[in-house]
Amino acid sequence: MRASSGPPSVGVLRSDLFAVSAMPEAFPARAMLPVHIEPGADEALVSWLVQLSWALRQSPLMFSRHGFKVDAAGDPEWWRRPSAGQLATIAERTGVEQARLKAMTLLGWSIARDDEGAQRFTSRRWTNPKLGRRKGRRVDVCGQCLAEDERPYLRRLWLLGWIGVCPRHRTQLIGQCPGCRCPIRFKGLNAKAPVDLLACQKCGRGLACLQGQRANDRSVDLQSLLVAGKKTGVVLLPSVGEVEWATMMAVADMLLGMIWTGVATQHREQLFNRIARELDLGWEDRLSLSLGSNYGSLLILDWLVADLPHRLPAAIGILKSVRFEGLLGRHNDIDDDIAAHLRTILAAAIATPAVGRGAWHPWIESLPDSASELRERAARERYKHRRQRLTAFAALKAGATVGEAAAIARVQPMSVYRWLDRGIEHGLEAALERPTGRPALTSAQSEALAQWVCADRANQNRHAIVAQAQARFGIELSLDIASNLLRKHRDRKPGSVRRRRRLWGPMKPRGPRAKPTHDLAPGS
Ligand SMILES: [Zn+2]
Numbered sequence: 001m002r003a004s005s006g007p008p009s010v011g012v013l014r015s016d017l018f019a020v021s022a023m024p025e026a027f028p029a030r031a032m033l034p035v036h037i038e039p040g041a042d043e044a045l046v047s048w049l050v051q052l053s054w055a056l057r058q059s060p061l062m063f064s065r066h067g068f069k070v071d072a073a074g075d076p077e078w079w080r081r082p083s084a085g086q087l088a089t090i091a092e093r094t095g096v097e098q099a100r101l102k103a104m105t106l107l108g109w110s111i112a113r114d115d116e117g118a119q120r121f122t123s124r125r126w127t128n129p130k131l132g133r134r135k136g137r138r139v140d141v142c143g144q145c146l147a148e149d150e151r152p153y154l155r156r157l158w159l160l161g162w163i164g165v166c167p168r169h170r171t172q173l174i175g176q177c178p179g180c181r182c183p184i185r186f187k188g189l190n191a192k193a194p195v196d197l198l199a200c201q202k203c204g205r206g207l208a209c210l211q212g213q214r215a216n217d218r219s220v221d222l223q224s225l226l227v228a229g230k231k232t233g234v235v236l237l238p239s240v241g242e243v244e245w246a247t248m249m250a251v252a253d254m255l256l257g258m259i260w261t262g263v264a265t266q267h268r269e270q271l272f273n274r275i276a277r278e279l280d281l282g283w284e285d286r287l288s289l290s291l292g293s294n295y296g297s298l299l300i301l302d303w304l305v306a307d308l309p310h311r312l313p314a315a316i317g318i319l320k321s322v323r324f325e326g327l328l329g330r331h332n333d334i335d336d337d338i339a340a341h342l343r344t345i346l347a348a349a350i351a352t353p354a355v356g357r358g359a360w361h362p363w364i365e366s367l368p369d370s371a372s373e374l375r376e377r378a379a380r381e382r383y384k385h386r387r388q389r390l391t392a393f394a395a396l397k398a399g400a401t402v403g404e405a406a407a408i409a410r411v412q413p414m415s416v417y418r419w420l421d422r423g424i425e426h427g428l429e430a431a432l433e434r435p436t437g438r439p440a441l442t443s444a445q446s447e448a449l450a451q452w453v454c455a456d457r458a459n460q461n462r463h464a465i466v467a468q469a470q471a472r473f474g475i476e477l478s479l480d481i482a483s484n485l486l487r488k489h490r491d492r493k494p495g496s497v498r499r500r501r502r503l504w505g506p507m508k509p510r511g512p513r514a515k516p517t518h519d520l521a522p523g524s
């Protein structure tokens, strides 16, 4: 070795100057890992691997690279469908049999249309498709399952993306930290620092909680139907029959897309009110519909698929949504094969030209009120013509024919058809009013005028009423109508409790009639 008096010149190796040794490996290759964690029931492979790496104080990324020669930087989800070689390596290093490891993955389960993506059924998928994964994948968990675990871990089921309920506790999954209410996220196998899997990323608290929100039985049933379909590749839909997994996800996308894309909030809320009424939901469940959680979407889907032929046209009517072709046009990734299946399953959404007399069916179906609500409204209605129309519509909604509805409302069937035509064209409120050649007062306007008339004696003048109608509503009243209003409302004192006379009041028996004094049947 050359003695150096200045900085070493080119060609001198550092090892010539200092004693160095190779960097020690994190743990020796091909040997068993120094820790053992027993996998939990239905634990996801990702959960188990991340917790192994945490026990070794390693980042999941380095752990997979060194431990199993898997680079998760590009594909953090490799654990879902690992290769046979990867499984063999993991088995060798951890001492857990391959069959058991395989049961922690999704090998053999169907996958279609990114159905394993986080928050797959939530409204955010439609309203804000650019879901950020920077802070980790969002996941919904069952706080009770975690509370019961000796070592809390993530279930495979929770990582499917569209899961909303815990089948064991029959409760809704939670998507927010019970401590700080921030969304639950977890960093996966590509994390560059050790990950404490089941601690809130914001406040550090554990995610276990002792109580959960009870889930509606229908959501539990639909979810288990879908889980079975995910495993076998075929979903058995009650009203449809066997549906392949890829087609099922396309159906779900079409239906949820119909609700969350290009629809006014008020119409969506009307639909949710109807679903809540027909499924008999409590207020928490009703709220979950509006929030657009996975759980809420399961309820919506359950309501729709239980009776697609009737509920789908009703939903389209209430939402004022586009029909089948428009919905299909939003998904450019649906191939012709699946589109053909969709055309059969969602046939009720295909627009049929409104011809003949049955054309009123979809409109009646689309009314947000139920038959009994329409009847109640009719009973409260002050004007006879509106009562008649509401009664007829209530009968139609309850399934009566036009002839029967006309008989109930005591009019000719032709009148009912006329009301329906007006309703289809101008909506329910217009259908309840009498069509007149010239603009007439609606009941709200005539009520307002009536109050104005009886508020002040100076207003009790036909010409003043005509002028007032012109000024307030831009309507040219005839003097006859002004006289009518005047006659009805003139002598009402402001604040008086006298019963108002009604223009079209219900007929009321006026007590026992006096016996006729003359001979009813002369000559008998
Ligand atoms: Zn649970």
Ligand SMILES: [Zn+2]
Pocket: 177, 178, 179, 180, 181, 182, 200, 201, 202, 203, 204, 205
């Ligand atoms: Zn927190």
